[in-house]
Amino acid sequence: MHLLGFDIGSSSVKVSLIKGDNGALVASSFYPKEEMKITAHQAGWAEQAPEQWWKNLKLALHDVLATSKVAPESIEAIGISYQMHGLVMVDKDQEVIRPSIIWCDSRATTIGDKAFDEIGGQRCLTNLLNSPGNFTASKLKWVKDNEPQMFDRVHKIMLPGDYIAMKLTGEAQTTVSGLSEGIMWNFKENQLADLLFDNYGFSSDIIPEIVPTFANSGRLSDSAASELGLSTKTKVSYRAGDQPNNALSLNVLKPGEIATTAGTSGVVYGVSDEVKYDPQSRVNTFAHVNHSATDPRLGVLLCINGTGILNAWLKRMIGESVSYEEMNELAAAAPIGSDGISVLPFGNGAERVLNNRNIGSIISGVNFNIHQKGHLLRAAQEGIVFSFKYGMEIMENIGINASVIRAGKANMFLSPIFRNTLAGISEATIELYNTDGSVGAARGAGVGSGYYKSFDEAFSNLNKLEVVEPESSKKAHYEEAYQNWKLQLEKAIK
Known part of the structure; x- marks a missing residue:
């Protein structure tokens, strides 16, 4: 049995395949070989097309499958690590509305600072544990204020890893861990951060279904399996931002x-x-x-x-x-x-x-x-x-x-x-x-799918x-x- 890990960075997308029984790396690859393009229309801006992540994932996965020659049916599950804090917006047909505003984009800093003052610093910190800052929710507010026609088309918003999971399964989903990195989770009330959504003027309906970080959140759709050369039996069972995932990897x-x-x-x-x-x-x-x-x-x-x-x-x-x-x-x-x-x-x-x-x-x-x-x-x-x-x-x-x-x-x-x-x-x-992020994501997939019964088992051979x-x-x-x-x-x- 094998496990796949995808690491969606802003420089490249890396794919690794490991053996489930001993954690040994079977094959890995990354694309592009030069750094992925980041578009900056103004100083302090940084955008990438989510479709670019998907394209590079397919290229890296093709290399891994060609090198390893494993049967697609032997791949138990997929885990996803991704660049944190990015904003992906899709319409009702799951089509991307605009390029993703990624982690290193600083255009929303003043928006987050203003919300921190209006909501109250102490209230923000005790509920959200952070200032809204330049995180994902503030980036969405920037779109609402500056690109209202784009905002009006939004059906769901996601983090970059949620987008990749949606491409794999056809289901728009996210996690509490992901929501917290976007400053969209209220820790005090254990629910969505309505106090920030109300301030920013958008409904929590734009948040997709919340699933556990480690869970069988879907199997590959027919179209994704065909496009990737994989099996519809393969599960998507883990996703996390790159730094929490790096910690898991270790x-x-x-x-x-x-x-x-x-x-x-x-x-x-x-x-x-x-x-x-x-x-x-x-x-x-x-x-x-x-x-x-x-x-x-x-x-x-x-x-x-x-x-x-x-x-x-x-x-x-x-x-x-x-x-x-x-x-x-x-x-x-x-x-x-x-x-x-x-x-x-x-x-x-x-x-x-x-x-x-x-x-x-x-x-x-x-x-x-x-x-x-x-x-x-x-x-x-x-x-x-x-x-x-x-x-x-x-x-x-x-x-x-x-x-x-x-x-x-x-x-x-x-x-x-x-x-x-x-x-x-x-x-x-x-x-x-x-170890690295893609290998850690593969181990995470083994935990989420139930292949590993515990974290101790998953990391016994680290x-x-x-x-x-x-x-x-x-x-x-x-x-x-x-x-x-x-x-x-x-x-x-x-």
Whole structure:
């Protein structure tokens, strides 16, 4: 028996096929091979055509089926991971009305801020756990105000993963976890966020049927099975946003466990069993994949926009011919603290952790007589880690304390400096795994379909590649460097 995982990103769509009995990866592929197009008609806008996701899914799936040569009837279920916060609108015929306004589009920020003031900040936070901000509901309000003819055609709205599930089964559905990431779920009343819908002036009728995150929510329709080369016996049994799904991929399901990623942007995602929120919404609280009203599991998410993109920028600046491995070797020659250089990595737009301020990236403490390339390269990696630490201190105030941090061994976690600095400053053990979002979605499908009887069974063969322990002898050096970095940040945000 096999399980399929789809990961619908804004850069590409990845498909992975795993064996159900041992979790082994059979085949995987992604499309497009270059980054997927994002349309920006104005500064701060970002749109993608949902049909583009579907097209790339088909291409990647074709590769997987051709490589694996498995019988379609052997594929038990499909799980879906997807880029969070996107808005997909369809009419009564399930046709897409306009391109999706995706996660990195910032046009609705002022709309969310206005609703926060009108509804009342405390009421928003105690019910929604977040400010409406620039999330999905606020994006829909922007359409209502600016494209009324489009809005009038809306039958249902969905998150990107809901759209893919609809294409597979013909059923428009969503989940509490998905609704919470769009700030459309009232945790206090355990129902749709009517207080926000009323403020924005649209009916909750536009929300599709709510199904569990792990559930047999439908089988492939005849048309989808034919189009994809799959069987109508295959179930769609799991969907989640990319960061909750990344946590699932790493078996981060219990309070106190932390999942992190450090690609172009970086995320620290901690699980709590208490309904808490940051009063300033610098970190955001959503329903985790295993959340229920009686047994709450909340995911507290810290996002730093400027992480791997800083490292990539430095690579371009010093010469494309230099590899990341060579950059790490240069950085390793510099001491902890980089002899006084601090790098604030906030050069990729407004940062939520800084109250949505865009301060840009700042390099300070450079001495032309002593500093070399390695000092700057190390300071950049330390600056990324320190931005994580800064956000983790906010998370600690709402009960998220890191003892173990889990991550895929990829992107910035390939760097010994990065992972050793994170372990050293957080005093947490770092566990690195061989997994990704599409494989995690496949495992989630196995849970949702009932193929796996428990999470423990689903992750019994998760492959741990490396463990990084904090080095107590270096703690004081990391702390001194962090305090210097934090001083530069405080100067920048005054």
